[in-house]
Amino acid sequence: MRILIIHNHYKEAGGEDTVFFAESNLLEEHGHDVRRLTVSNKDVNSTSQKLEAALGVVYNPKSAKIVETELQAFKPDVVHVHNFFPLLSPAVFYVCQKYKVPVVMTLHNYRLICPSAYLHYNGEVHLEHVQQVFPLKAILDKAYRNSALETASAVLATGVHKLLGTWRNKVSKFIVLTPGAQELFLNSSLRPKPEQIAIKPNFTEDPGMGDENREDYFLYMGRLSPEKGIETLLKAQKSKSFKLKIIGEGSVRSLVEEHAAQHPEVEYLGFMPREEALEVLKKAKALIFPSEWLETFGMTIVEAFATGTPVIAAKIGGAAHLVHHKYNGLHYTPQSAHELAEQIEVLEQNPVLAYELGRNGRTTFEKHYTSEVNYNLLLDVYHAAIGQKERLASSAMAAEASL
Known part of the structure; x- marks a missing residue:
C-alpha cells in the first residue's frame, strides 16, 4: 500500500509528533511504501511569515500546491493527516478530493471543536463550546495562547469548514483514541457520520519490564x-x-x-x-x-x-x-x-x-497497546477508507448512468 502521511509539526515536540514518527516507521517495517510530507511551526518566525500563516488558516493556496505536487508524483492509495494547523490548512482535504484519494485523519486533540485544542483554558475545563460552530466567547476569553487574534484565527479555520461540510464530506475516516473521545466528537458541532469514526489507540514500542525492586520515588x-x-x-x-x-x-x-x-x-x-x-x-x-x-x-x-x-x-x-x-x-x-x-x-x-x-x-x-496490535487496527482503518471511497465512486457512476 502507498501511504502519504501529512503532519504540521509544533514548535515544541509533543505526543502527536511521537505518534507520527512511530506509525510511519511501523508501516515501513511492514513493507508499505510510505512518504512523509511535513511542515514545521519552527519556520514561522518573522512578521511576514506569521501574517502569511494567519491569512492561510482557512485555505492556504501555497500548501494546496505542495500537496497536489505530492499526490501527482507519489499517487498514494490513502492519505493520513495527523495535523494540518496552521500552515497546511484544510486545503489538504480539497486537494485529496480533487484527486479522489481517501483521507484518514487522527484527532489527536479537540481543535476542531475548541480553539484551545484542549477543552481547557484559564484553569478550567470548558465544554460549553463543543456544539457551537463559531464559539465567539472563546475569542473574548483568549482561549488559544491567551490571544484573542490567534483564537479568532482558530475559530475561523474550523468554523468555516463546518459550514462548508468539509469534515463530513472530505474526510473518509476520523481516528479517535478512546471511546470517550468518540462520544464527545459524535455529539459536537463537527457532526461526523457515525461510520466516519474509528477507535484506534496509540501504541509504544516495548521498552521491557522495569526493576522488580523499585526505588523510593x-x-x-x-x-x-x-x-x-x-x-x-x-x-x-x-x-x-x-x-x-x-x-x-x-x-x-x-x-x-x-x-x-x-x-x-x-x-x-x-x-x-x-x-x-x-x-x-x-x-x-x-x-x-x-x-x-x-x-x-x-x-x-x-x-x-x-x-x-x-x-x-x-x-x-x-x-x-x-x-x-x-x-x-x-x-x-x-x-x-x-x-x-x-x-x-x-x-x-x-x-x-x-x-x-x-x-x-x-x-x-x-x-x-503493542505495535502489532496497533498495526492491524491501523490497516483496518485504511482499508475501510479505501473501500468507502470506492463505494462512493461506484454509486456516483450508477447515478450518472441512471440519469
Missing part, C-alpha cells in the same frame, strides 16, 4: 503546563512530603524549579531523551498522571504499563479510560491534591498491591 514525566495538573501535584507533595522526580519542559517550569529548591525530596531533571526517561520510569515506585484536561489519550500511561509501573491518575479524559482503579492503577478526583496524596500513601503502605498493579499494567499493554 514517584515520577512525573510530560509537558509542564497548567492543564497537566502540575500545581495539584506540587500541592500533594508538599502536604505528604514524598520523594518525587519530575521530567519535562514547559511554561510552568519556574514553578517546578522553585518548589524543588524549597523541598529537597523533589528532584527536577529537566528535559530528557525518551530512552533515558524510560530508564527513570523503570525504577519508579509509580507514575503520577495528574492531567486536568480531557486528554485524548495518555502516552506516558501506556509506557508505564509497558514497564510494569503502577499509575496514579486523575479520573478524567483518556486516563479515565486507560486506568482501571485497583487493577492497573489508582484514580483520584481531578484537582484534588488531598486525594492524590491519599492514593500515594495507599501505594507506599501496600507493596503487594503496587506489585499487582504493575503486573496488570503489563498485561494491559500486551493486550491492547
Whole structure:
C-alpha cells in the first residue's frame, strides 16, 4: 500500500509528533511504501511569515500546491493527516478530493471543536463550546495562547469548514483514541457520520519490564503546563512530603524549579531523551498522571504499563479510560491534591498491591497497546477508507448512468 502521511509539526515536540514518527516507521517495517510530507511551526518566525500563516488558516493556496505536487508524483492509495494547523490548512482535504484519494485523519486533540485544542483554558475545563460552530466567547476569553487574534484565527479555520461540510464530506475516516473521545466528537458541532469514526489507540514500542525492586520515588514525566495538573501535584507533595522526580519542559517550569529548591525530596531533571526517561520510569515506585484536561489519550500511561509501573491518575479524559482503579492503577478526583496524596500513601503502605498493579499494567499493554496490535487496527482503518471511497465512486457512476 502507498501511504502519504501529512503532519504540521509544533514548535515544541509533543505526543502527536511521537505518534507520527512511530506509525510511519511501523508501516515501513511492514513493507508499505510510505512518504512523509511535513511542515514545521519552527519556520514561522518573522512578521511576514506569521501574517502569511494567519491569512492561510482557512485555505492556504501555497500548501494546496505542495500537496497536489505530492499526490501527482507519489499517487498514494490513502492519505493520513495527523495535523494540518496552521500552515497546511484544510486545503489538504480539497486537494485529496480533487484527486479522489481517501483521507484518514487522527484527532489527536479537540481543535476542531475548541480553539484551545484542549477543552481547557484559564484553569478550567470548558465544554460549553463543543456544539457551537463559531464559539465567539472563546475569542473574548483568549482561549488559544491567551490571544484573542490567534483564537479568532482558530475559530475561523474550523468554523468555516463546518459550514462548508468539509469534515463530513472530505474526510473518509476520523481516528479517535478512546471511546470517550468518540462520544464527545459524535455529539459536537463537527457532526461526523457515525461510520466516519474509528477507535484506534496509540501504541509504544516495548521498552521491557522495569526493576522488580523499585526505588523510593514517584515520577512525573510530560509537558509542564497548567492543564497537566502540575500545581495539584506540587500541592500533594508538599502536604505528604514524598520523594518525587519530575521530567519535562514547559511554561510552568519556574514553578517546578522553585518548589524543588524549597523541598529537597523533589528532584527536577529537566528535559530528557525518551530512552533515558524510560530508564527513570523503570525504577519508579509509580507514575503520577495528574492531567486536568480531557486528554485524548495518555502516552506516558501506556509506557508505564509497558514497564510494569503502577499509575496514579486523575479520573478524567483518556486516563479515565486507560486506568482501571485497583487493577492497573489508582484514580483520584481531578484537582484534588488531598486525594492524590491519599492514593500515594495507599501505594507506599501496600507493596503487594503496587506489585499487582504493575503486573496488570503489563498485561494491559500486551493486550491492547503493542505495535502489532496497533498495526492491524491501523490497516483496518485504511482499508475501510479505501473501500468507502470506492463505494462512493461506484454509486456516483450508477447515478450518472441512471440519469
